[in-house]
Amino acid sequence: MEIDPFIFRFSIFILSIFVGYYVVWSVTPSLHTPLMSVTNAISSVIIVGAIIAALASNSDEIFETSSMFGFLAIILAAVNIFGGFLVTQRMLQMYKKKKK
Amino acid sequence: MSANLSATFYLISGILFILALRGLSSPETSRQGNYFGIAGMVIAIVVTFLTVGNFGSGFIYVLVFLVIGGSIGAFIAFKIPMTAMPELVAGFHSLVGLAAVFVAISAFLNPEAFNLGSIGNIKLASLIEMSLGAAIGAITFSGSIIAFLKLRGIMSGAPITFKGQHFINLFIGLTIIFLIYYLCRTQSSNIFWTIVVISFLVGVLLIIPIGGADMPVVISMLNSYSGWAAAGIGFTLENTALIITGALVGSSGAILSYIMCKGMNRSFFNVILGGWGATDQASSAQSKEQKPTKSGNADDAAFLMKNASSVIIVPGYGMAVAQAQHALREMVDALKKNGVKVSYAIHPVAGRMPGHMNVLLAEANVPYDEVFELEEINNDFANCDVAYVIGANDVTNPVAKSDPQSPIYGMPVLDVEKSKSVLFVKRSLSPGYAGIDNDLFYRDNTLMLFADAKKMTEEIVKSL
Numbered sequence: 001m002e003i004d005p006f007i008f009r010f011s012i013f014i015l016s017i018f019v020g021y022y023v024v025w026s027v028t029p030s031l032h033t034p035l036m037s038v039t040n041a042i043s044s045v046i047i048v049g050a051i052i053a054a055l056a057s058n059s060d061e062i063f064e065t066s067s068m069f070g071f072l073a074i075i076l077a078a079v080n081i082f083g084g085f086l087v088t089q090r091m092l093q094m095y096k097k098k099k100k
Numbered sequence: 101m102s103a104n105l106s107a108t109f110y111l112i113s114g115i116l117f118i119l120a121l122r123g124l125s126s127p128e129t130s131r132q133g134n135y136f137g138i139a140g141m142v143i144a145i146v147v148t149f150l151t152v153g154n155f156g157s158g159f160i161y162v163l164v165f166l167v168i169g170g171s172i173g174a175f176i177a178f179k180i181p182m183t184a185m186p187e188l189v190a191g192f193h194s195l196v197g198l199a200a201v202f203v204a205i206s207a208f209l210n211p212e213a214f215n216l217g218s219i220g221n222i223k224l225a226s227l228i229e230m231s232l233g234a235a236i237g238a239i240t241f242s243g244s245i246i247a248f249l250k251l252r253g254i255m256s257g258a259p260i261t262f263k264g265q266h267f268i269n270l271f272i273g274l275t276i277i278f279l280i281y282y283l284c285r286t287q288s289s290n291i292f293w294t295i296v297v298i299s300f301l302v303g304v305l306l307i308i309p310i311g312g313a314d315m316p317v318v319i320s321m322l323n324s325y326s327g328w329a330a331a332g333i334g335f336t337l338e339n340t341a342l343i344i345t346g347a348l349v350g351s352s353g354a355i356l357s358y359i360m361c362k363g364m365n366r367s368f369f370n371v372i373l374g375g376w377g378a379t380d381q382a383s384s385a386q387s388k389e390q391k392p393t394k395s396g397n398a399d400d401a402a403f404l405m406k407n408a409s410s411v412i413i414v415p416g417y418g419m420a421v422a423q424a425q426h427a428l429r430e431m432v433d434a435l436k437k438n439g440v441k442v443s444y445a446i447h448p449v450a451g452r453m454p455g456h457m458n459v460l461l462a463e464a465n466v467p468y469d470e471v472f473e474l475e476e477i478n479n480d481f482a483n484c485d486v487a488y489v490i491g492a493n494d495v496t497n498p499v500a501k502s503d504p505q506s507p508i509y510g511m512p513v514l515d516v517e518k519s520k521s522v523l524f525v526k527r528s529l530s531p532g533y534a535g536i537d538n539d540l541f542y543r544d545n546t547l548m549l550f551a552d553a554k555k556m557t558e559e560i561v562k563s564l
Contacts (some may be wrong), residue, residue, distance in 0.1 A: 078169025
């Protein structure tokens with residue numbers, strides 16, 4: 001019997017939870033705010049789905065309902081991607097060691 | 101681009117995201133980590149363009165919208181003051197949630213584009229995944245909006261509770277599960293829309309009973325939800341990058357919620373069910389008899405600290421409100437010139453989000469190796485001459501160690517009272533968020549400095 005591809009994706013999902021668990025526990029508490037902003041930025045990789053949705057329609061009807069939602073999602077995700085990474089960068093620049 | 105090749109690239113971008121989080125294990129590696137994250141994102145977007153392969157007029161529009169959104173995001177990122185980080189993060193979470201809802205909606209309306217079957221005949225697994233993604237996304241969206249309004253002060257931070265609240269939430273939760281089951285059987289678009297609308301409602305109901313100082317838990321929890329929503333959509337789109345990222349973000353938010361709950365010695369459900377301060381208002385009202393406190397002015401404080409050999413600073417939310425971090429840093433500089441050893445002690449739940457105080461201190465150019473977490477520094481209070489408490493309250497209350505009747509009993513607190521003298525900057529003797537009196541105010545070694553945190557610190561700088 002063949003294994004459903006869903007099971008493979010589910011395995012990736014579960015293993016990633018474990019990876020996330022160990023990686024996040026090793027994050028130093030002083031960087032918990034940048035952690036939140038960067039996780040927020042990377043979860044905007046959902047833009048992948050938005051792009052597929054936006055480009056799905058035939059070229060003569062670009063703005064039908066389903067691709068309209070795609071375009072809206074692109075704007076939202078883009079705000080997050082740029083905002084999230086840049087604000088994280090801005091915060092991380094501020095963490096400095098004592099001048100010796 | 102072939103499906104196998106693009107799947108490989110999505111895997112690479114997933115790995116880069118893992119490295120982005122890994123980098124945050126120390127400030128030195130964190131900046132590099134952020135670049136890994138950006139690289140992962142660029143790869144994911146470019147690969148998607150190449151896979152879809154539709155470079156017609158639609159592609160131009162995608163770029164235009166990308167630039168519009170990107171400029172808004174960049175503008176916000178550069179303009180936002182560091183004290184507003186909790187609101188910003190809550191706002192960003194709401195966008196991820198809404199984006200997940202929109203992607204789920206367009207997948208439902210146009211399943212052919214995502215290889216999920218056809219309208220009215222969508223694959224069962226996909227239907228479950230997309231409706232879960234949409235529901236969690238909608239909860240994340242409306243919940244984050246409420247959190248944003250509360251943090252911004254547009255909405256009162258006080259918990260809003262009413263009778264039968266938990267029962268209603270439970271009922272609606274079960275209704276959503278039932279509707280998803282029904283959707284799978286009928287493929288009806290009306291039911292899909294109902295699920296989305298009800299989920300928006302759940303988000304609102306879930307967050308309104310949670311009070312201001314519990315916000316660290318709420319923000320972490322919404323962070324986690326936004327991850328699970330992304331993972332749900334990732335299953336629908338059969339996209340590895342999205343599944344990996346969703347799992348990472350989901351577990352990250354869950355761990356942060358756990359750390360925050362532990363910092364308050366409360367269970368997750370206790371926080372979510374809300375209404376902490378609300379229950380013991382009666383008990384705090386009856387103990388209103390006047391107890392003696394000692395109060396001083398900036399000169400007294402400056403004299404004490406100048407002659408100390410070590411000072412520990414305990415910042416809290418009040419410092420963020422008063423924007424006192426820069427003045428504080430000046431004060432510490434002046435003290436260091438006098439040969440005083442200064443360090444900072446941060447309680448896990450100080451402020452309105454995890455790591456809030458650390459960011460503000462970093463903004464004021466405080467080196468991160470002078471800033472310590474609760475476990476690292478708690479034993480040092482016994483050997484320190486002066487503890488300077490600025491804007492913190494409940495996290496220093498010794499009652500948490502001594503009085504089993506107290507609602508905060510068992511919460512880990514900073515042992516501030518063990519230092520030789522305590523300077524407590526506060527505007528009045530009013531109790532903190534937990535609604536209980538702070539025993540520290542009445543100790544012999546405590547000197548109250550009644551003033552705004554920023555003004556008092558500036559005055560101390562002057563008299564140093």
